[in-house]
Amino acid sequence: MTYAHAAAAPAGGTADTVLAESVVQSVDWLAVAPPTIVAVAAVALLVADLFVPERAKHLLGWSAVAALALSLLALLPLLDGDRGTFCLTDDPNVCSYTADRFALVVQLLVLAGALLAALLSVHDVRATKLPAGEFWFLLLASAAGAALLPAARDLATLVIALEVASLPAFALVGLRRGDRLSSEAALKFFLSSVTATAVMLLGISFVYAAGGSLHLARLADGLATAPEQLETLAAAGVVLTLVGFAFKTAAVPFHFWVPDTYVGAPIPVAAYLSVVGKAVGFSGLILVTVLAFPAYDHVWGPAIAVLAALTMTAGNVAALRQRADAPHSAVRLLAWSSVAQAGYLLVPIAAAAYADEPERAVGATLAYALMYGVVNLGAFAVVAAVGAKGGRGGRVTDYRGLASTRLPVALALAFFLINLAGLPPGIIGLFAKVTVLGAAVDAGLGWLAVVMAANVVVGLYYYLRWTALLFRPAAPAAEPPAVRTALAAPLRGAIGLTAALGIALSGAPQLVLRFAGEALL
Amino acid sequence: MDPTAMQLVLAAIVVLPLLGALAALFPAPPGLKGKNPDQAVLRHGVTVTGAVFALSVVLAAGFDYGADGPATMQAESDVSWIPALGIRIHLGVDGVSLPLLVLTALLTFLCAVYGYFVMPAGPSPRAFVALLLVLEGGMLATFAVLNLLLFFLAFEMVLIPMYFLIARWGGAGRGAAAWKFILYTLLGSVVMLLGLLLVGFQGGTFDMVALATDNGAGLTHTTQLVAVLAIGIGLAVKTPMWPLHSWLPDAHTSAPTVGSVLLAGVLLKMGTYGFVRVLLPIAPDGMETYAPYLAAFGVTGILYGSLACLALARTGARGDLKRLIAYSSVGHMGFVLLGISTLTPTGVNGALFANIAHGLITGLLFFLVGALKERTGTTDLDALAGRTGAALYGSAPRLGALVAFGAVASLGLPGLAGFWGEMLAMFAAYDPAAGLPRPAYLVFMAVAGFGTLLTAAYLLVVVRRVCMGDRTDDRPALGDVRRYEIAAWSPLVTLTVLAGLWPAALLGLTDPAVQKLLAGGS
Known part of the structure; x- marks a missing residue:
């Protein structure tokens, strides 16, 4: 890391450490606790895997869940105010790690998302005989990177956090040994991701050359006052830097990996990627655009706006064309829908380029992402539950008549899908979309609002088609209905938790919508 | 009445059905178990809708009918809900919404009573009652909320229960x-x-x-x-x-x-x-631009609806009675649209009157057709009428009389509710608001007048084919009107007569509010 040389100074350094303080940074361990707990737990679980007997392996999963819960609790003491650590010794206002409201909200999303993905995996790891130690290590390592990213305030830390979040994800996708689909998915994901990272690094080097600093705040000043002949270089650097994050959010044209990867990966991993992976992408995007590149908002503003329009359209059109009876169509549909949703997430970021107060505009992205995180994880949880039981191909048509066999699960899925579509009674889904539309309208991006509205209408069709299928009478069964067994407790817990959150948010949308229009950074 | 009490009453009217829907999903508490779970839950539906109707009567009784009363928002409550979007839970009633609110509460109550005795064939009554109550909550909220997004929410809330009512308990x-x-x-x-x-x-x-x-x-x-x-x-x-x-x-x-009753009686409204x-009130310029087109579409609907009904009523057309009433609704709503599109107080008052009248009369007609279907097993006009007619007058005289009453009320017989709204709408089309093309409106008025003739024609054909005819002995005897049917229908009949004889009661309520809406709240 950038501060590899930095050692922890004893808290409350005494007078004789004054000299040391000029070169040694003090570390606010409380501020860095959330990602640190997860990272430590990751290593601990990997080591523990060697000593734990086979029959107790499931304890590893529960320990991972506990570690994630603990890191969520560690967010609580940070609520009282912004904290910075790993600051420059000559300028304590320029820090590499800042636990401000933005960071906390994204960390909440990432850690809670990872927690739910872990809950889903507890069952899956045992059922599909994945290597437990490796799985939990990789999941937690990736979550640690994802939790570090929103707090990072310099480009080097950002890139490292991005890679820490991504590299374990490739392995997670390919973890199903002996499954051709799984390894192919991992390879696709890996190759395209590495290319994107390489391009981004090139961009960062350009920006660094023009701006003279890696710290976002200083880079902003540096770029604003850069000599004129460097302008083209800086602009090229800005665009190339966005590529890496656009890849993570699965924005067009970096979206082709999504469906194959989601299908090839274990379902909990796909759920994890669809929420945490995206959170990593858009929070990085917000950090670099709003904090580092405000001088080039005429470059990234239109670029992201076009990207958003293309992404939502491409995702929706592909989802619309998805045949309901094709193999794996449920996950594929969710994959394409997640691409479309990524387009909505990008809208407020594009609007930030045109807004007077970009810090406020991006709040709509956070509000939307929180809503999306809850309902999308819920939908994946149901898919995991139904797939786990039926043992069939996970086609959308397999959901026909679910309401007559498993009414609560069907109702939960219907609620999640309706939220994704943005219709009552999915009130939070509706108002999150309204918030995003409002951000676009306020920024004067009327055309983008119209494109988004048209896309929402298209989205209605496939979400509702699936929802309606749940309540159709079941097709005359070719095979005798499987013996009804109770769902595994973690799956039930995950579905119940997301449904309860979704309902609570629908009753009090202000809980997440307050982040819209608030200066978080 | 005390303003706070009024506030609470209105809030309770909106919330109570939803709480009732939730409660319907749980097993009945001891002491309310009834004969069996089905009966208990159906009775629960009657209780809740009855309570809501009683509250709406209380609201109407406490309403200030003074000179300015109906024009001002009453029982208003305004609570912040989502500050981020500026969405407040703003409820209130004025002269425009109060009649619709009471009509909705009444019709739902009657439906619950009717359903208690004639549970439609389909899955569990538990879901039926819960959906009915959600539907009621959505309908009442639509007429009570004063925030655009809440209006949308309420507007949408009725879709899902109605979808399931049709898809699960339909024919x-x-x-x-x-x-x-x-x-x-x-x-x-x-x-x-x-x-x-x-x-x-x-x-x-x-x-x-x-x-x-x-x-x-x-x-x-x-x-x-x-x-x-x-x-x-x-x-x-x-x-x-x-x-x-x-x-x-x-x-x-x-x-x-x-x-059907709620669809025609409330949802269309x-x-x-x-x-x-x-x-x-919110976009008067835009309305002025589109008003003639709205009127044209409305008038086309009148003609189209009545022609479709005429075609369905012909012998050998295998017309379905429910379908026929549905098409007649298209025609009646055409009058409502014509009234609104004149942008005059007369026209809008007429439209609101026609709204209520249509709710009462069509609600009654759908009840009657439902009863007919329950007795004969069909709503196919040809199957019902046979060669000469269904001879309801002979086999079930009271039912026949009610059908005839509903039909003549629907065709707009003076002295019954159907008359005033359509008359006022056409009257207003004779003299539309300044800025609207009067010649076009004169044509619309003439076409609408012709539409009333066609309406009278097909409804009389229906009466002839359903109520009259030879009484042959091979027909099974039909049961006449039962006690619970009288209970469910008589309020509609009474109100239809009352609104027809004393239109001022309703118009006096809507007029101040309409004047204010057209003048922009001043």
């Missing part, structure tokens, strides 16, 4: 009909949502009272044009306006009796109510 072809119903109205309301957002973002608030007071001042002409078009499409689908009506006949034909409450 033949119910799956396709329910799907068509939800798809049409959903697409319409998405377009409407965009219009509402446009108004909200441009006008700076989602509050209907504040926007009505601005009277379009905060909106540019272009915004108003786009907003009226978008919101108007959503409302027109619900109303339904020709040519966006084609979901209605299918939905009505397949829906169970209770669903939500569309026309939106025109009056949202579009007239």
Whole structure:
């Protein structure tokens, strides 16, 4: 890391450490606790895997869940105010790690998302005989990177956090040994991701050359006052830097990996990627655009706006064309829908380029992402539950008549899908979309609002088609209905938790919508 | 009455059905178990809708009918809900919404009573009661909320229960009909949502009272044009306006009796109510531009509806009675649209009157057809009538009389409720608001007048074929009107007569409010 040389100074350094303080940074361990707990737990679980007997392996999963819960609790003491650590010794206002409201909200999303993905995996790891130690290590390592990213305030830390979040994800996708689909998915994901990272690094080097600093705040000043002949270089650097994050959010044209990867990966991993992976992408995007590149908002503003329009359209059109009876169509549909949703997430970021107060505009992205995180994880949880039981191909048509066999699960899925579509009674889904539309309208991006509205209408069709299928009478069964067994407790817990959150948010949308229009950074 | 008490009553009217729906899902508490779980839950439905109806009567009793009373919002409560979007839970009633509120509570109560005795064939009554109560909550909220986005929420809330009522408890072809119903109205309301957002973002608030007071001042002409078009499409689908009506006949034909009654009696009114409450005061310029087109579509609907009904009523057309009443609704709602599109107090008052009248009369007609279907097993006019006619006068005289009463009320016989609204709408078309093309409106008036003739024609044909005819002995005897049917229907009959003989009661209520809405809240 950038501060590899930095050692922890004893808290409350005494007078004789004054000299040391000029070169040694003090570390606010409380501020860095959330990602640190997860990272430590990751290593601990990997080591523990060697000593734990086979029959107790499931304890590893529960320990991972506990570690994630603990890191969520560690967010609580940070609520009282912004904290910075790993600051420059000559300028304590320029820090590499800042636990401000933005960071906390994204960390909440990432850690809670990872927690739910872990809950889903507890069952899956045992059922599909994945290597437990490796799985939990990789999941937690990736979550640690994802939790570090929103707090990072310099480009080097950002890139490292991005890679820490991504590299374990490739392995997670390919973890199903002996499954051709799984390894192919991992390879696709890996190759395209590495290319994107390489391009981004090139961009960062350009920006660094023009701006003279890696710290976002200083880079902003540096770029604003850069000599004129460097302008083209800086602009090229800005665009190339966005590529890496656009890849993570699965924005067009970096979206082709999504469906194959989601299908090839274990379902909990796909759920994890669809929420945490995206959170990593858009929070990085917000950090670099709003904090580092405000001088080039005429470059990234239109670029992201076009990207958003293309992404939502491409995702929706592909989802619309998805045949309901094709193999794996449920996950594929969710994959394409997640691409479309990524387009909505990008809208407020594009609007930030045109807004007077970009810090406020991006709040709509956070509000939307929180809503999306809850309902999308819920939908994946149901898919995991139904797939786990039926043992069939996970086609959308397999959901026909679910309401007559498993009414609560069907109702939960219907609620999640309706939220994704943005219709009552999915009130939070509706108002999150309204918030995003409002951000676009306020920024004067009327055309983008119209494109988004048209896309929402298209989205209605496939979400509702699936929802309606749940309540159709079941097709005359070719095979005798499987013996009804109770769902595994973690799956039930995950579905119940997301449904309860979704309902609570629908009753009090202000809980997440307050982040819209608030200066978080 | 004490303003706080009024507030609480109105809030309770909106919330109680939803709580009741939730409670219906749980097993009955000890002491209320009834004969069996089904009976207990059906009785629960009657209790809750009855309580809501009683509350609506209390609200009407406490309403201030003074000179300015109906024009002001009463029982108003205004609570912040989502500050981030400026959405407040703003409830209130005035002279426009009060009659609709009471009508909704009444019709739902009657439906619950009817359903208690004649549970439609289908899955569990538990879900039926819960859905009915959710439906009631949505309908009542539509007429009580004063915030554009809440209006949208309430507007949408009725879709899902109605979808399931049709799809689960309906007759033949119910799956396709329910799907068509939800798809049409959903697409319409998405377009409407965009219009509402446009108004909200441009006008700076989602509050209907504040926007009505601005009277379009905060909106540019272009915004108003786009907003009226978008919101108007959503409302027109619900109303339904020709040519966006084609979901209605299918939905009505397949829906169970209770669903049909509420669909025709209340759901259609939500569309026309939106025109009056949202579009007239908030975007007056836009409305003025589109008013002649709205009138033209309305009048086309009148003609189209009555011609379709004539075709269905012919011998050998295998016309379905429910379908016929559905098409007649298209015609009646055409009168409502014509009244609104004149943009005059007379026309809008007439439209609101016709709204209520249609709710009462068509509600009654669907009840009667449901009873007929229950007795004979069919609503096919040819099958019913046989060669000479169904001879209801002979076999079930009271039922026959009621059918004849419903038909003549529907054709607008003076002295019954159906007359005044349509008469006022045509009267207003003779002298539309300044700025509207009068010659066009004169034509509309003439066509609408011709439409009333056609309406009379097909309804009389229906009466002849259903009520009259030779009484042959090979027909099974039909049971005449039963006690619970009298209970469910007599309020509708009474109100139809009352509104016909004493229209001033209703018009006196709506007129001040309409004057205010047209003048922009001042």
